[in-house]
Amino acid sequence: MPKANAFYAQSGGVTAVINATACGVLETARRHKDVIGKVYAGRNGILGALNEELIDTSKESAKAVAALRQTPSGAFGSCRYKLKSLEENEREYHRLLDVFKAHNIRYFFYNGGGDSQDTANKVSQLGASLGYELTCIGVPKTVDNDLPFTDCCPGFGSVAKYVAVSTREAALDVASMCETSTKIFVLEVMGRHAGWIAAAGALAQREAGDAPHIILLPEVPFKKTQFLARVKKTVQEKGYCVIVASEGAQYKDGTFLADAGSTDAFGHKQLGGVAPVLAEMIKAKHGYKYHWAVADYLQRAARHIASATDVEQAYALGRAAVELAVAGRNAVMPTIVRTSDAPYRWKIGEAKLSRVANVERKMPKTFISSDGFGITAAARRYLQPLIKGEDYPTYKDGLPQYVTLKNQLVAKKLPEKW
Amino acid sequence: MPKANAFYAQSGGVTAVINATACGVLETARRHKDVIGKVYAGRNGILGALNEELIDTSKESAKAVAALRQTPSGAFGSCRYKLKSLEENEREYHRLLDVFKAHNIRYFFYNGGGDSQDTANKVSQLGASLGYELTCIGVPKTVDNDLPFTDCCPGFGSVAKYVAVSTREAALDVASMCETSTKIFVLEVMGRHAGWIAAAGALAQREAGDAPHIILLPEVPFKKTQFLARVKKTVQEKGYCVIVASEGAQYKDGTFLADAGSTDAFGHKQLGGVAPVLAEMIKAKHGYKYHWAVADYLQRAARHIASATDVEQAYALGRAAVELAVAGRNAVMPTIVRTSDAPYRWKIGEAKLSRVANVERKMPKTFISSDGFGITAAARRYLQPLIKGEDYPTYKDGLPQYVTLKNQLVAKKLPEKW
Numbered sequence: 001m002p003k004a005n006a007f008y009a010q011s012g013g014v015t016a017v018i019n020a021t022a023c024g025v026l027e028t029a030r031r032h033k034d035v036i037g038k039v040y041a042g043r044n045g046i047l048g049a050l051n052e053e054l055i056d057t058s059k060e061s062a063k064a065v066a067a068l069r070q071t072p073s074g075a076f077g078s079c080r081y082k083l084k085s086l087e088e089n090e091r092e093y094h095r096l097l098d099v100f101k102a103h104n105i106r107y108f109f110y111n112g113g114g115d116s117q118d119t120a121n122k123v124s125q126l127g128a129s130l131g132y133e134l135t136c137i138g139v140p141k142t143v144d145n146d147l148p149f150t151d152c153c154p155g156f157g158s159v160a161k162y163v164a165v166s167t168r169e170a171a172l173d174v175a176s177m178c179e180t181s182t183k184i185f186v187l188e189v190m191g192r193h194a195g196w197i198a199a200a201g202a203l204a205q206r207e208a209g210d211a212p213h214i215i216l217l218p219e220v221p222f223k224k225t226q227f228l229a230r231v232k233k234t235v236q237e238k239g240y241c242v243i244v245a246s247e248g249a250q251y252k253d254g255t256f257l258a259d260a261g262s263t264d265a266f267g268h269k270q271l272g273g274v275a276p277v278l279a280e281m282i283k284a285k286h287g288y289k290y291h292w293a294v295a296d297y298l299q300r301a302a303r304h305i306a307s308a309t310d311v312e313q314a315y316a317l318g319r320a321a322v323e324l325a326v327a328g329r330n331a332v333m334p335t336i337v338r339t340s341d342a343p344y345r346w347k348i349g350e351a352k353l354s355r356v357a358n359v360e361r362k363m364p365k366t367f368i369s370s371d372g373f374g375i376t377a378a379a380r381r382y383l384q385p386l387i388k389g390e391d392y393p394t395y396k397d398g399l400p401q402y403v404t405l406k407n408q409l410v411a412k413k414l415p416e417k418w
Numbered sequence: 419m420p421k422a423n424a425f426y427a428q429s430g431g432v433t434a435v436i437n438a439t440a441c442g443v444l445e446t447a448r449r450h451k452d453v454i455g456k457v458y459a460g461r462n463g464i465l466g467a468l469n470e471e472l473i474d475t476s477k478e479s480a481k482a483v484a485a486l487r488q489t490p491s492g493a494f495g496s497c498r499y500k501l502k503s504l505e506e507n508e509r510e511y512h513r514l515l516d517v518f519k520a521h522n523i524r525y526f527f528y529n530g531g532g533d534s535q536d537t538a539n540k541v542s543q544l545g546a547s548l549g550y551e552l553t554c555i556g557v558p559k560t561v562d563n564d565l566p567f568t569d570c571c572p573g574f575g576s577v578a579k580y581v582a583v584s585t586r587e588a589a590l591d592v593a594s595m596c597e598t599s600t601k602i603f604v605l606e607v608m609g610r611h612a613g614w615i616a617a618a619g620a621l622a623q624r625e626a627g628d629a630p631h632i633i634l635l636p637e638v639p640f641k642k643t644q645f646l647a648r649v650k651k652t653v654q655e656k657g658y659c660v661i662v663a664s665e666g667a668q669y670k671d672g673t674f675l676a677d678a679g680s681t682d683a684f685g686h687k688q689l690g691g692v693a694p695v696l697a698e699m700i701k702a703k704h705g706y707k708y709h710w711a712v713a714d715y716l717q718r719a720a721r722h723i724a725s726a727t728d729v730e731q732a733y734a735l736g737r738a739a740v741e742l743a744v745a746g747r748n749a750v751m752p753t754i755v756r757t758s759d760a761p762y763r764w765k766i767g768e769a770k771l772s773r774v775a776n777v778e779r780k781m782p783k784t785f786i787s788s789d790g791f792g793i794t795a796a797a798r799r800y801l802q803p804l805i806k807g808e809d810y811p812t813y814k815d816g817l818p819q820y821v822t823l824k825n826q827l828v829a830k831k832l833p834e835k836w
Contacts, residue, residue, distance in 0.1 A: 014594045016587075044597040072587050074594035081598050161816055168817060169434075169490050169719035176432045176492035179462040180499050185715060203817065275712075293714035294693075297603060301587035305722055307816060387816035398579055398725060398805035399586060399621065 003037035004106030006325075007054070009045045010074040011112030011119075011141075015155025016162075016303040017314035018141050019075050021111055023068035024318020025139070026057055030065075032326050036107060040410060044077035046110070046119065050092060052099050054410040067403035069315060070393035072303035075405050083119045086126065093126050095418050100134065102413040107135045107325050111318075113142035113153075117333055118357035124331040137321045138333035138353050141314075143300045145196040148359040149351035150335035152386055154317060155300065157310030160200030161387035162302040163189050163244065166295065168204035171211030171242045174291070178240035184231070184282050184290035187212075188275035189299060191246040194362050195219050197299075200383055201244030202375045211242035213373075216274075218248030219363050220372035222257060228285050230373060235288060245274045304400055308389025313346070320348045344385030421455035422524030424743075425472070427463045429530030429537075429559075432492040433573025434580075434721040435732035436559050439529055440493060441486035442736020443557070444475055448483075450744050454525060458828060462495035464528070464537065468510065470517050472828040485821035487733060488811035490721035493823050501537045504544065511544045513836050518552065520831040525553045525743050529736075531560035531571075535751055536775035542749040555739045556751035556771050559732075561718045563614040566777040567769035568753035570804055572735060573718065575728030578618030579805035580720040581607050581662065584713065586622035589629030589660045592709070596658035602649070602700050602708035605630075606693035607717060609664040612780050613637050615717075618801055619662030620793045629660035631791075634692075636666030637781050638790035640675055646703050648791060653706060663692045722818055726807025731764070738766045762803030 008025050010018055022041070029036045041055040042048025048055065055076055057065070068075055083092055100108070110120040117138040127134035140147050145156035167187060174185040191197040195217030202215055213234040216222065234241040249257045258274040275292035282288055313336055320334035333356050337349035367379035375383075393400040426443050428436055440459070447454045459473040460466025466473065473494055475483070486493055501510050518526070528538040535556040545552035558565050563574035585605060592603040609615040613635030620633055631652040634640060652659040667675045676692040693710035700706055731754055738752035751774050755767035785797035793801075811818040 010594070014591055047597065071590070073590035077597055078594045079598040080595070164817060165722050166716050166720070168820065169721060170715040172489070172491035172820060173432055173715045173719040176428070176496045177498070179465065179495055180497040187716075291714050292712070293716050294710070294712045295716070296709050296711035297588040297591045298584050298605075298711050298713070298716075301591040302584070303587060304583050309816075384815060389816065390810070390813055392808070392810070395808055397802060398727075398807065399582060402586065402590060 002104060003035070005037045005104050006039045006107035006109060007042065007049060007100065007105045008039055008109040009042035009048060009111065010076055010078040011045045011110060011116040012078060012080060013143065013300065014074040014078050015141060015143050015300050016072040016158040016306045017154050017311050018111060019068040019071045019073070020311050020314035021139055021141060021154060021318035022075060023065060024315040025109055025322055026065045026068070028319040028322035032322065035326050036322070037104070040103060040105065041076040043407065043409065045079035045081065046083065047079045047081055048076070049096050049099050052412045052414050054103060055407045056410050059406050059408045064403050064405055069311065070303065071402040072301045075403070076407065082115045083122070086122055093123060096123060097127060097130065097132055098414060101132065103410065106133060109137050109139055109321050111139040111141050113144065114147060114356070114358050114360060117353050121331055121353035121357050124353065135325045135330045136353070137325050137329070138356065139317055139321045140333055140335065143190060143197065144194060146194050146361045147356060148361045149356055151338040151346065152336055154310060154314035156196060157307035157313070157386035158302065159190065159197050159299050160203070160383060161307040162299045162305050163197055163200045163295070164203035164387055165305055167201045167212050167242065167244055170293065171204060174240045174242060181289055182291050183235050183240045183288040184243070184279060186243045186245055186275040186278050186290065186292040188245050188247055188273050188292070188294045191218060192248040193218060193360065195246050195248070196363060198244050198246035199363060199367065199375045199379055200387070202380065203383055203387060212244045213238065213241050214243045215374055216243065216245040216249040217363065217368065218246050218250055219368060221252035222249055224281070228282065231282055232286055235286070243278060245278055247274055249274050303393055303402070306391050307387045308391035309386055311391040316348060324350060341381045341385065344388065420522060421453070423455045423522050424457045424525035424527060425460065425467060425518065425523045426457055426527040427460035427466060427529065428492040428494055428496040429463045429528060429534040430496060430498060431561065431718065432496050433559060433561050433718050434490040434576040434724045435572050435729050436529060437486040437489045437491070437493050438729050438732035439557055439559060439572060439736035441483060442733040443527055443740055444483045444486070446737040446740035450740065453744050454740070455522070458521060458523065459494040461825065461827065463497035463499065464501070465497045465499055466494070467514050467517050470830045470832055472521060473825045474828050477824050477826045482821050482823055487729065488721065489820040490719045493821070494825065500533045501540070504540055511541060514541060515545060515548065515550055516832060519550065521828065524551060527555050527557055527739050529557040529559050531562065532565060532774070532776050532778060535771050539749055539771035539775050542771065553743045553748045554771070555743050555747070556774065557735055557739045558751055558753065561608060561615065562612055564612050564779045565774065566779045567774055569756040569764065570754055572728060572732035574614060575725035575731070575804035576720065577608065577615050577717050578621070578801060579725040580717045580723050581615055581618045581713070582621035582805055583723055585619045585630050585660065585662055588711065589622060592658045592660060599707055600709050601653050601658045601706040602661070602697060603658070604661045604663055604693040604696050604708065604710040606663050606665055606691050606710070606712045609636060610666040611636060611778065613664050614781060616662050616664035617781060617785065617793045617797055618805070620798065621801055621805060630662045631656065631659050632661045633792050634661065634663040634667040635781065635786065636664050636668055637786060639670035640667055642699070646700065649700055650704055653704070661696060663696055665692055667692050721811055721820070724809050725805045726809035727804055729809040734766060742768060759799045759803065762806065
């Protein structure tokens with residue numbers, strides 16, 4: 001009987017380091033050739049399994065696989081596709097197992113956020129109930145940092161570093177210009193439901209009173225009057241005001257600021273996110289000249305300024321996923337366990353998929369300053385180590401050398417229609 | 419008689435490397451103590467001279483001055499303040515000379531764009547006509563890259579690198595997501611009048627057909643139908659489409675796209691720049707899911723990803739400015755002279771301020787591809803060397819260590835009122 005193969009898929013929004021996890025999975029699997037045959041990667045994530053579009057990663061050179069560590073985004077393609085519950089769509093789960101069977105896949109590594117961990121768990125259960133031996137390991141990934149049981153999520157540390165560095169740099173710019181020109185700078189960052197990313201902006205501060213002067217988190221209901229008063233006070237004291245706003249900043253009733261201005265009284269759609277809304281709000285009240293930036297994909301793709309800690313953890317979790325599988329563990333997710341804040345120390349732990357699935361971790365209240373516009377010392381202690389260290393990609397002619405894989409598909413064995 | 423002092427001022431929009439020029443000026447002046455006494459820096463640029471707010475740079479340690487080389491934005495403050503013509507406001511020019519006389523300032527280094535070169539020139543003329551011996555040297559700076567006689571302008575290479583790197587990274591992100599989610603990504607960059615910065619996005623391409631697929635330059639009148647057709651074709655062929663748009667992208671009649679949507683039929687102001695306008699335009703026609711980013715200050719402050727070539731040239735121009743002054747030259751600006759494309763070689767030249775003043779250099783037509791959506795091989799040959807090399811700042815705890823100067827003011831000698 002040929003050796004069992006593995007299936008690896010990337011899921012959901014990609015990050016600066018999800019390929020570092022892929023690198024960890026592939027390199028470790030190659031070191032366990034006695035147990036694991038080929039590693040197939042799903043073309044565009046789990047869709048690759050459903051469509052039987054399996055990328056044969058054995059065709060990639062060791063050098064190409066190693067280069068994944070420094071390449072952002074999903075090298076095999078990702079997808080936003082959530083499998084429904086077993087009850088609602090058993091057919092999809094059966095198809096998945098049919099494809100696995102056809103290619104002798106006995107290991108399933110699913111690299112994603114909460115939904116993906118849930119899917120991996122369900123596939124594991126179904127395999128067991130049907131008597132198909134299958135090892136399912138979830139591998140955490142999300143810039144949102146909202147998975148439970150792990151101290152942090154790969155991808156987050158690098159976004160946090162990007163936001164902290166960019167905020168520090170832009171703040172110097174505004175400080176230079178404020179005497180005669182721009183007095184307000186608003187940076188909009190990701191985080192629809194949790195403020196982890198916006199909170200990381202605070203790391204730009206060297207001491208109390210430094211920029212960013214205001215951080216807007218989804219966890220804290222937006223109060224316009226208080227906000228505008230704080231802006232004015234800051235400009236009066238410092239000459240300028242830097243604001244980091246989460247895209248999920250919202251009013252008490254749950255309305256997003258970004259949506260608040262999206263249709264006017266005549267039903268005309270207005271463009272733009274939370275940054276321009278805030279900038280105009282300030283201008284209307286105080287008349288200050290403003291600039292705003294929306295980082296969007298730049299922040300989560302910014303491998304050029306990735307956190308070395310994040311890259312290392314992303315790789316380590318990929319490696320641990322394979323090692324757990326080889327050791328016979330099933331339906332688990334390797335995690336980051338923090339053992340010390342300063343000096344920062346961490347190790348790999350594990351959590352049961354059944355417990356991880358669909359649990360969202362918000363910022364604890366103890367991380368938010370009493371005025372709601374900043375973070376506490378506890379938050380700083382938590383966040384600071386995650387952005388530590390630089391891990392620069394190699395450059396050629398002034399540009400980072402990101403690898404493009406061959407991504408050769410395996411011949412299909414099943415009918416196209418299912 | 420005490421040695422003559424110097425005055426240095428930063429002007430207009432700051433850059434990632436204007437402080438590297440300041441570093442070149444200060445370090446070189448310190449090596450010429452036999453000729454130049456103290457270097458005073460204007461607090462908030464030329465306003466510092468008008469208000470007699472002179473920063474005594476001799477109070478800064480050699481280490482702090484050296485750290486300017488790796489610190490973005492204007493360490494002494496800048497301003498948007500254009501002196502009027504001599505005829506319109508002779509009073510200001512006289513005040514400038516009064517302050518210079520009071521502090522025995524005989525060297526004036528003005529670090530800025532076209533307007534600043536013009537001012538430096540006028541001050542030089544007035545000094546001569548009044549018999550006050552004053553050496554005026556312009557030092558080029560502008561991310562817009564629009565000064566004549568110099569091959570490029572310090573600040574531009576680093577923005578170009580930021581845009582090229584960010585475009586390459588974000589393009590990988592969209593490529594990963596496009597199967598089930600985002601198909602369009604629009605990055606808005608600076609350049610109100612010239613497309614140099616947007617053009618640099620093309621450096622992200624490794625081969626023809628790579629992202630960015632469309633570049634929108636202010637030099638090319640925007641044609642909606644052609645644009646939307648190209649977007650559709652690109653998505654059909656590649657699965658996604660990446661667009662780099664200059665903030666100055668405009669219709670044939672000169673209307674900026676960013677303003678086009680700024681008021682609706684009812685006079686309601688709409689928010690946002692060119693990126694959201696384009697994204698919505700595409701969505702309305704083709705229904706593609708989009709993401710957009712506006713880099714704004716992040717791009718010109720991004721010292722963390724500065725071009726080593728740019729940093730070196732910025733420093734060299736600061737050094738050359740002082741050396742020209744010491745050599746007895748007057749009313750000139752040091753320039754970058756390119757002597758070879760590949761291998762890239764350059765040297766310092768000089769241009770007369772009277773010829774530089776108020777001349778704007780646009781992208782030549784030979785740099786724009788025939789379809790208007792990209793750049794030519796000639797443009798690539800010009801741009802490529804400018805982003806070459808990395809010059810990372812030092813980091814501590816995951817963040818770049820940018821210096822904050824003491825900025826001690828010299829005691830005033832003149833009445834506050836003038």
